[in-house]
Amino acid sequence: MQAVVRKLSNRFSFKQVLGCRMYRTDKIVDIGQPTPESHPQLLKDGEITPGITTEEYILRRKKLLELLPENSLAIIASAPIKMMTDVVPYTFRQDADYLYITGCQQPGGVAVLGHEYGLWMFMPEAKPHDVTWQGQIAGVDVALDTFKADNAYPIRKLHQILPDMIRGSSKLFHNVQTAIPAYMELEAFQKLASCDKVRDLTVYTHQLRWIKSPAELKLMKESASIACQALLLTMLHSKTYPHERMLAAKVEYECKMRGAQRMAFNPVVGGGPNGSVVHYSRNDQKIKDGDLVLMDVGCELHGYVSDLTRTWPPCGSFSSAQEELYDLILETNKHCVELCKPGASIRQIHNHSVDMLQKGLKEIGILKGVGSSSYHTLNPTAIGHYLGMDVHDSQMISSDCPLKPGVVITIEPGVYIPSSFIGPERYRGIGIRIEDEVLITETGYEVLTASIPKEIKQIESLLNNFSHGMGMDCHSDMRATSS
Numbered sequence: 001m002q003a004v005v006r007k008l009s010n011r012f013s014f015k016q017v018l019g020c021r022m023y024r025t026d027k028i029v030d031i032g033q034p035t036p037e038s039h040p041q042l043l044k045d046g047e048i049t050p051g052i053t054t055e056e057y058i059l060r061r062k063k064l065l066e067l068l069p070e071n072s073l074a075i076i077a078s079a080p081i082k083m084m085t086d087v088v089p090y091t092f093r094q095d096a097d098y099l100y101i102t103g104c105q106q107p108g109g110v111a112v113l114g115h116e117y118g119l120w121m122f123m124p125e126a127k128p129h130d131v132t133w134q135g136q137i138a139g140v141d142v143a144l145d146t147f148k149a150d151n152a153y154p155i156r157k158l159h160q161i162l163p164d165m166i167r168g169s170s171k172l173f174h175n176v177q178t179a180i181p182a183y184m185e186l187e188a189f190q191k192l193a194s195c196d197k198v199r200d201l202t203v204y205t206h207q208l209r210w211i212k213s214p215a216e217l218k219l220m221k222e223s224a225s226i227a228c229q230a231l232l233l234t235m236l237h238s239k240t241y242p243h244e245r246m247l248a249a250k251v252e253y254e255c256k257m258r259g260a261q262r263m264a265f266n267p268v269v270g271g272g273p274n275g276s277v278v279h280y281s282r283n284d285q286k287i288k289d290g291d292l293v294l295m296d297v298g299c300e301l302h303g304y305v306s307d308l309t310r311t312w313p314p315c316g317s318f319s320s321a322q323e324e325l326y327d328l329i330l331e332t333n334k335h336c337v338e339l340c341k342p343g344a345s346i347r348q349i350h351n352h353s354v355d356m357l358q359k360g361l362k363e364i365g366i367l368k369g370v371g372s373s374s375y376h377t378l379n380p381t382a383i384g385h386y387l388g389m390d391v392h393d394s395q396m397i398s399s400d401c402p403l404k405p406g407v408v409i410t411i412e413p414g415v416y417i418p419s420s421f422i423g424p425e426r427y428r429g430i431g432i433r434i435e436d437e438v439l440i441t442e443t444g445y446e447v448l449t450a451s452i453p454k455e456i457k458q459i460e461s462l463l464n465n466f467s468h469g470m471g472m473d474c475h476s477d478m479r480a481t482s483s
């Protein structure tokens with residue numbers, strides 16, 4: 001098929017035949033990742049990755065060089081391929097720092113930045129066998145033409161070229177997460193390492209990534225919107241299919257149908273007491289009638305992730321014990337969101353949440369006193385974290401750091417009462433978390449996940465009215481046969 005098309009296009013221009021430029025596919029070069037030419041549905045002209053322009057990538061490198069001390073060199077290797085079995089790789093995910101700096105989405109490369117060099121990229125070389133089996137990859141030409149590297153070499157030249165670059169520098173910074181022997185075993189690297197002159201580059205990259213640009217915020221909002229829509233549909237679906245794995249499958253399907261490349265993490269779908277396991281991911285249980293389900297989900301859109309949690313009763317109504325706890329978590333969530341503004345810190349907001357939850361749990365009769373050590377058992381989590389290209393983004397930035405406009409954080413109060421909890425029986429085995437994404441703005445905050453309801457009345461109304469409107473009889477039959 002492909003050969004026939006090529007032959008035809010040599011004889012007639014498709015433009016002439018079809019009168020439409022988009023059919024002229026013969027001249028589009030495959031560089032191993034989407035480009036405005038190959039994927040006009042994903043990228044606009046001038047973008048290296050969807051939503052992020054060449055200028056923005058160049059500006060990121062400029063800012064990184066401004067942060068790098070004089071006469072130092074930064075080395076960032078791409079993420080490695082991880083294997084699931086001896087021949088089956090896990091889906092590849094690029095290292096966020098490497099992607100942030102280069103825009104390159106493939107494994108096998110090393111990027112080097114220095115004040116006198118700009119960006120030099122060492123690129124993998126495509127062997128005919130690899131191209132046959134895995135398709136095209138980006139090489140030296142693509143590094144220069146698309147990623148706008150100042151210089152590029154095949155990776156096999158790294159051991160000849162990099163040592164001189166290192167020898168000319170007094171300090172090295174590298175991406176510790178993706179460090180590889182190819183450069184770490186170089187004598188020049190070892191020499192600087194032995195004098196304690198090698199440091200983790202993330203102290204600088206995380207500073208840059210912490211504050212999102214308008215283009216990044218657009219992607220963050222889209223990613224959040226996709227996750228909200230997907231979770232809302234899953235919520236509605238849960239009444240008919242109250243099974244953890246089905247809800248996990250549903251949310252993933254809905255995210256990917258809306259353009260997400262993958263989930264940001266394995267969805268947490270905890271029915272009943274499984275909701276009390278903070279990072280529960282077995283998702284293999286049926287949800288009992290009357291139990292809550294806690295779903296913590298997020299997806300990734302062109303490198304930017306979302307992260308939100310809702311807890312609801314698939315049967316359509318909260319019990320009084322569930323409602324008491326839910327109200328406390330919801331009030332804490334709303335109060336903490338209100339505290340989000342420039343100058344506040346995650347630590348301060350966390351401390352407020354602990355005060356509120358301890359007081360509330362004491363009033364309900366679950367905790368004996370404020371400051372009780374059992375509090376930590378019932379809520380071992382922090383109120384939130386930074387969010388961006390990684391789920392726990394910019395980890396080098398302390399939670400004491402005053403928030404600034406352009407930073408995105410999560411607010412996720414919760415309570416996790418194990419079935420074995422010694423306390424009032426009616427609360428045992430209840431796990432609740434309500435997580436929103438909050439963008440810090442000049443004047444305060446914007447909730448990026450506001451489109452998915454969290455009020456009890458809204459949730460109950462949605463679940464009950466939806467089921468009446470959908471002709472549930474046939475679905476009920478399916479549920480009966482699968483149970």
Ligand SMILES: [Mn+2]
Pocket residue numbers: 307308385410412435
């Ligand atoms: Mn989170």
